[in-house]
Amino acid sequence: MTQTRLALLGAILFSCTLSAAEITESAQGWALEFSSCSRGRGSAVIQEATDGAVDGVAAAYQSAKNALSSSQERELASLLPELSSLLNAIESNPGRLQTGDSFLQGSETCVAVNLPLSIEAQQGEGDWLWDEAGDELSVRVQATANASDGLSASQAAEFAALQQAVWQGLNLIVDDPSPFIHLQAAPRQFVSEWMVLENHQQGDSATVVVNADLNMAELNRIANNDYLAAGEPVFLVHAEQPRFAEPLIALLIQQGYQITQSFDSADIVLRVTTELRTAGDRSQLALSLSLLDKASARLGEWQNEPAVVALPTKEGIETRLFGVHLASEDNQHSIVTMLQSGLMQLSQAGGRYNKIVFPKNTLASQAQLQRLLGQHHYIYSPQLLTDGEQTVLAFRSRMANNSLMDTLIPELLAILDNKVAVNAVSNNQIIIR
Amino acid sequence: MAKRNTLILTALSALVLAGCQSNGTPQSRMQTNAANGASGFEYGKPAEQFTDNDIELPAYYSTAGLDKCTFEVNNEHPDCPLGKKVLRLYMNDPITTQSDNPNDWLSSVREYDNRSLLNQFENQLVGLNRFRIVTGDVRTASILGDATQGMSDAELARRMKGGVLHPDYAMTVDTVKTGELVTGGSTNLVDFSLDFTLGFLDPYTNEKLSYPNVGKIKVRTGDVKPLNEMQFWMQSGKVEGGFDIYDANAVSAVLNDMSSRGFGIALSRMLSEMPATAQVLGIRGERISLDRGQNAGILPDETMVIFEYSYGFAEPVGVATVNPSDIESQGRIMRWKNSRDAKRIQGEAKDGIYRPANDAKLFAVSVGTPKSFLENRISASGNL
Numbered sequence: 001m002t003q004t005r006l007a008l009l010g011a012i013l014f015s016c017t018l019s020a021a022e023i024t025e026s027a028q029g030w031a032l033e034f035s036s037c038s039r040g041r042g043s044a045v046i047q048e049a050t051d052g053a054v055d056g057v058a059a060a061y062q063s064a065k066n067a068l069s070s071s072q073e074r075e076l077a078s079l080l081p082e083l084s085s086l087l088n089a090i091e092s093n094p095g096r097l098q099t100g101d102s103f104l105q106g107s108e109t110c111v112a113v114n115l116p117l118s119i120e121a122q123q124g125e126g127d128w129l130w131d132e133a134g135d136e137l138s139v140r141v142q143a144t145a146n147a148s149d150g151l152s153a154s155q156a157a158e159f160a161a162l163q164q165a166v167w168q169g170l171n172l173i174v175d176d177p178s179p180f181i182h183l184q185a186a187p188r189q190f191v192s193e194w195m196v197l198e199n200h201q202q203g204d205s206a207t208v209v210v211n212a213d214l215n216m217a218e219l220n221r222i223a224n225n226d227y228l229a230a231g232e233p234v235f236l237v238h239a240e241q242p243r244f245a246e247p248l249i250a251l252l253i254q255q256g257y258q259i260t261q262s263f264d265s266a267d268i269v270l271r272v273t274t275e276l277r278t279a280g281d282r283s284q285l286a287l288s289l290s291l292l293d294k295a296s297a298r299l300g301e302w303q304n305e306p307a308v309v310a311l312p313t314k315e316g317i318e319t320r321l322f323g324v325h326l327a328s329e330d331n332q333h334s335i336v337t338m339l340q341s342g343l344m345q346l347s348q349a350g351g352r353y354n355k356i357v358f359p360k361n362t363l364a365s366q367a368q369l370q371r372l373l374g375q376h377h378y379i380y381s382p383q384l385l386t387d388g389e390q391t392v393l394a395f396r397s398r399m400a401n402n403s404l405m406d407t408l409i410p411e412l413l414a415i416l417d418n419k420v421a422v423n424a425v426s427n428n429q430i431i432i433r
Numbered sequence: 434m435a436k437r438n439t440l441i442l443t444a445l446s447a448l449v450l451a452g453c454q455s456n457g458t459p460q461s462r463m464q465t466n467a468a469n470g471a472s473g474f475e476y477g478k479p480a481e482q483f484t485d486n487d488i489e490l491p492a493y494y495s496t497a498g499l500d501k502c503t504f505e506v507n508n509e510h511p512d513c514p515l516g517k518k519v520l521r522l523y524m525n526d527p528i529t530t531q532s533d534n535p536n537d538w539l540s541s542v543r544e545y546d547n548r549s550l551l552n553q554f555e556n557q558l559v560g561l562n563r564f565r566i567v568t569g570d571v572r573t574a575s576i577l578g579d580a581t582q583g584m585s586d587a588e589l590a591r592r593m594k595g596g597v598l599h600p601d602y603a604m605t606v607d608t609v610k611t612g613e614l615v616t617g618g619s620t621n622l623v624d625f626s627l628d629f630t631l632g633f634l635d636p637y638t639n640e641k642l643s644y645p646n647v648g649k650i651k652v653r654t655g656d657v658k659p660l661n662e663m664q665f666w667m668q669s670g671k672v673e674g675g676f677d678i679y680d681a682n683a684v685s686a687v688l689n690d691m692s693s694r695g696f697g698i699a700l701s702r703m704l705s706e707m708p709a710t711a712q713v714l715g716i717r718g719e720r721i722s723l724d725r726g727q728n729a730g731i732l733p734d735e736t737m738v739i740f741e742y743s744y745g746f747a748e749p750v751g752v753a754t755v756n757p758s759d760i761e762s763q764g765r766i767m768r769w770k771n772s773r774d775a776k777r778i779q780g781e782a783k784d785g786i787y788r789p790a791n792d793a794k795l796f797a798v799s800v801g802t803p804k805s806f807l808e809n810r811i812s813a814s815g816n817l
Contacts, residue, residue, distance in 0.1 A: 041760055042504030104499070104714055104724045107761040307597040309589070311581065323586035330594065 021060035022067060023076070023117070030079055030117045034060035036099070037110040045109045046102045053097050053113045054090055058083060060113075081119050089119045135217040136192065137172070139165045144207040153206035154199055161210040162187040162194065169214040173223045178378030179231050179351065179398030180223060181407075190215050226343035227257060231351040231398035233267030233293075233343070234258045234427055243319065244272050247326050248289075255336065267352045267428055268293050268342070276318045282310040285321035289335065291342040294353040294428065295394075299342035302335055350380025351398030356409075358432040360391050362417035369393075372415060376408050401425055459489040461738065461800040462705060465817040468655030471626070474817045475701045477736040477801030480754045480767035488738060488749045488770045494798040495710040496742050499724055506565075514710065515728055520564040521600035521636070522555055524548045527608035541684040542612045542625065547692040554606070554696045557811060561700060562730035563707050567598045603636040608695075610688065614678075623663050623678050625688060626653045629695045631703075645706040650698050657690040697811040704732075704802040711762060713739060713795035716782040719766045723797055726757035732806045733757065737797040739766065741774055744792070750775040753797065764797070 021034035036053040038045050061083055068076065081089075090096050100112035143161035147153040166187040170177035183190070191212045198209040222228055235252050237259070239245040248270060249259055260266050268291060275286040284306040291300035304325045311317055311324075325331055346352070363369060366384070373382050373395075382395040397404070405425060413420065416432065423433040460478060467473040478487065495514060502513035509516035529543040552570050559566045581589055607630045615622040629650040633642040654663055665675030677683050709730040711723035721739065725731065733756055740749045750772065755764030769775045778795075781787040789795040808815045 040504075041499070042502070045504075104761075106714070106722055106763075107726075107758055305597060309593050320586070324590045324593070327586040328590035328594065331590075 021064040023064045023072075023080075028116060030076065032057070032061055032064055032115040032117055034064070034113055035103075035105075035110040036113050037105060037108040039108050041104070041109055046111060049102070049109060049111045050099045053099060053111065054094070056113070057087065057090065057097070057115065061086065079117070081117060085119060086115075086117070090115070135215065137169055137214045137216050138211065139168050139214060140197070140209065140211050141165045141168065142207065142209045144205055146205045153201065153204060154208060157199075157206040157208040158196060158210060159187070161208055162191055162212060165194075165210070165212040165214060166190050166219070169216060169219050170223060173216075173220055174229070176378065176398070177223070179229055179347075179400075181378075181399055181403050183219075183222065190219050226340045226347065227255070229398065230343040230347040231400060232258065233346065233352045234260045234265055235268050235270055236260055236263060236266035237270045237272065239272035239274075241274070244274060244322055247323070248272060251326075251332065251335065252339075255339065257339075264429075265427055266294070268299065268346070270339075274318065274322065276321075277306060278313050281313055283313045283317045283321065284310045285318060285325060287322065287325055289338070291339065293346060295396075297346075297349065299345050300338040302338045304331060347398060350396030351378075352396065352428060354395055354397050354401070354404075354428050354430075356393040356395075356412070356430045356432065357387075357390050358393075358416060358420060360386065360389050362420050362432075363391060364415065364417070368415045369412075372408075372411055376411075379408065401427060401430055404430065459487045461487050461489065461491055461736075463804075468653040470651060471653040471656050472650045472695075472698050474698055474807055474811075475705050475801055476804045476807050477705075477799065479734075479804065480736045480752045483736075483752045483768050485768070485771045488752050488768065490738060490740055490747050490749055491705075491708055491798060491800050493706065493708055494740070494747070494796070495708075496747075496794070496796055497710070498712055498794075515725070517563065517565045518601040519567055519598050520558075520602050520604050521567045522551055522558070522569060522604050522606070524551050524606045524608070527610055529610045530612075538614070538678045539612050541679055541681045542610050542688070544681050545610065545685050545688045547608055547627075547688065550689065550692050550696070551606075553693070557696065557700055560810065561704060561732075562727060563703070565598065567600050600636060602633050602642065605632045605634065606630075606699075607632065608692070612678075619666055620664050620675075621667060622660065623665070623676060624654050624660070625684075625691065626651060627688065627691045627695055629699060631699055645703055647699050647702040647706060650695050650702075652691040652695045652698070654687060654691065656694055658687060663687075693813070697807070700811055701802045701807055704799070708801075709735065709737075709799040711737075711797050713789060713797055715789075716766070716778065716787040716795075717785070718782060721753055721755075721764045721766060721797070723755065723762040723764065725760070726762045727759050731755060731757040731762050731799065732803050734803040734805050735762075735764075736800050736803065737764065738800060739795060739797050741778070741789070742794050742796055747796075748772070748774050750778055750795070755797065 021032065024031055024033050034056060036049045036056045038049040038052060040048075065073075065080070096115060098114045100114065102109055102111045104110075141161045141164045143157050143164055145153060145156035145160045148156055151159065163184040166184060167177060169190065170180055170183070174180070192215045194210055194212040196208055196210055198207075200207045227233075235257050237245040237248045237252070239248075252259055252270070263269075271290045271292065273288045273290075277284045277286060285304070286306045287304040289300075289302045290298065293299055308328075309321060309324050311321060369384075373379050378397055378399050380396040382393060385392040385394060399407070402425070405422070409422060409430065413422075413432070420432050422430060424431040461483070462475055463478050464475050465473040497512065497514040499513065499515070501510040502515055503510055504515070524547065527545070527547055529539060552568070555566050555568055555570070558564065584592075609628040611626045611628070613624045613626070615624065629652075631647050631650075633645065634640060635642065654660065663676050665678065666673045672679060707730075709725075709732070711725040711729055711731060714722045714724050716722075723731070731737075735755045735757070737753050737755050738749055739751045739753055740747045742748075749770055751766045751769040753764040753766045755762045769779050778787055802811075804817075807817055
């Protein structure tokens with residue numbers, strides 16, 4: 001009698017624990033249903049339970065199989081896969097484990113998990129192929145070139161075709177690809193595969209038609225970098241107390257930005273202002289950063305929340321407070337965000353502030369200059385200023401001055417008095433004498 | 434004969450009256466005794482003492498679910514019932530009633546300032562888990578100063594990540610102190626009383642808020658001390674024996690006890706005013722599982738009325754004693770209400786787990802401060 005009762009009790013307990021995992025049939029076939037739980041509440045815990053679902057498969061499958069009646073077992077004998085092949089199938093396609101709504105169960109938060117048991121039906125599916133397709137772009141370009149620099153005419157034409165292909169890809173990603181003109185110098189890093197479809201030789205020149213597969217992911221990575229898009233401006237950190245400049249310089253270098261110590265070669269000035277506020281025995285530090293460009297355009301502001309950290313007043317507390325505010329991850333994140341949006345703003349305004357200086361009387365016709373600037377669409381908001389005996393052409397551009405030397409400068413020299421030549425080139429100034 | 438008839442009638446009406454009383458207003462809260470005209474502690478009736486009629490919904494219940502909660506302390510959704518208001522406590526300069534007595538024995542009462550007890554009140558209030566408290570405790574700065582030495586900037590920044598807590602409300606405590614002198618032939622008696630009111634105001638607009646409203650609290654000497662200990666004997670303007678009304682320390686000691694009791698009563702009323710609510714996840718037999726615990730302010734031994742919320746109607750189905758963990762609670766239904774809904778749920782819970790449907794959710798709402806919590810956590814002595 002007691003034994004029967006124990007057995008009964010066991011059966012009840014057994015069925016209770018098993019209700020958590022079962023094998024069910026739906027229109028899509030047989031599936032394993034169970035719940036994956038994790039202690040706690042909130043989205044982080046739901047994620048934990050979802051991530052942990054795969055670990056629960058083995059136990060759930062085992063107990064769900066044990067719960068089958070003998071007739072069900074006979075019916076399903078041929079349909080149920082081995083545990084190992086089920087796990088392999090999940091490994092090759094984690095999307096098979098479908099998680100549904102979350103629900104609370106005591107101190108745990110659970111997600112409902114559904115795992116189809118028919119392995120073949122799902123094979124070969126999966127949406128990752130689409131993603132890869134999005135990373136590649138096939139373009140067909142035609143280019144003509146003469147033999148030069150040790151390259152045969154057809155080699156040069158092929159190179160020019162790849163350059164064009166990269167340019168086309170860039171045009172799809174950004175409105176103005178001019179800051180990325182230097183990427184054309186080595187186009188092959190963005191082309192995963194190419195094929196020459198046609199090749200015509202005519203005298204010294206060759207014309208080729210090339211089909212090129214562009215690596216759009218790599219192009220995207222570079223084109224969507226605010227720093228590169230703004231024309232790689234050079235930063236100067238200005239703080240009244242030099243010790244406050246150092247940590248910010250370190251932060252900028254960490255971002256991969258160029259730093260200078262001289263005001264002349266700076267494109268952007270990051271100004272640091274601090275104010276120590278002491279109330280009673282506690283001190284707080286108000287810290288503000290402003291981002292200005294060479295033409296005094298305000299690119300960004302950031303202020304800390306002084307009340308977050310209040311420390312006992314003592315000597316050197318200002319440095320300590322500065323260090324703590326800057327070490328805060330949230331602050332670092334918001335400073336970097338401010339820098340990035342400043343760079344984006346700079347890029348939208350047309351790029352770095354740049355100057356070309358030439359002697360006052362060498363420019364014969366302003367109209368000629370205007371026409372020239374109109375042809376170079378990467379020159380933004382040009383202005384002609386007079387500075388003593390010099391004429392200054394101030395403008396914004398995202399293109400590096402080295403590239404300007406190859407593009408704008410030869411044409412500018414052509415309309416200037418032919419006695420002048422480029423005297424000096426810096427990152428934000430070209431002097432012609 | 435006629436006389437007998439009247440007697441029977443009286444007896445009958447008495448019976449009817451008595452019947453009415455036990456069957457009349459539902460009682461889910463009780464009050465402790467207090468000295469003449471003073472306030473008592475308010476507490477929830479233990480679930481086992483509930484009659485069928487007592488199982489009714491207390492005021493200020495809530496039917497908010499946790500669906501919108503982010504469970505992040507500093508970033509809780511405004512509609513999440515777990516979001517707590519940040520409170521800063523202020524105590525106004527206590528007022529002493531004026532006396533014309535040239536002897537001015539009230540000077541010792543006037544000297545007493547209960548603001549020094551504010552930190553204590555903060556500590557007790559935060560234990561209720563209804564608010565987050567920004568402390569006005571000045572010790573914090575010096576404690577922190579020692580602790581942060583030798584900590585790296587990054588470590589300190591990480592620990593201070595929670596940021597600064599700005600109060601949503603200021604809670605102000607106003608106190609009026611009164612002293613009454615009862616002069617007899619040779620024996621005199623002093624009887625102090627403290628009157629408290631608690632106000633909640635928006636510190637940015639100075640708007641006083643109507644909720645929570647704990648009303649007026651009065652504490653008399655008799656609540657904290659037998660009155661015979663307040664007797665004294667005087668001769669030619671000098672206290673010869675008994676309680677020295679001119680001794681500021683002796684007066685402070687009594688007034689401190691009274692303030693402390695006043696705060697306790699305020700807390701007990703606040704818990705009636707702001708009951709803890711939780712959603713019932715399931716019932717198995719008499720056992721219930723709730724989705725919230727300490728995080729929603731549920732206290733140990735909490736008496737909670739369980740109600741079904743369906744189509745805009747709240748139908749009480751039973752009363753339970755509940756114990757919380759940090760994020761959930763478990764309880765036992767001590768009495769089911771004698772109603773069809775309660776029987777249906779009880780029947781389903783008997784054979785397995787009753788899980789409330791989406792259109793008929795079950796909630797639990799606390800009826801008042803648990804008595805054991807008042808005795809062991811709010812009052813120092815265990816006596817109320």
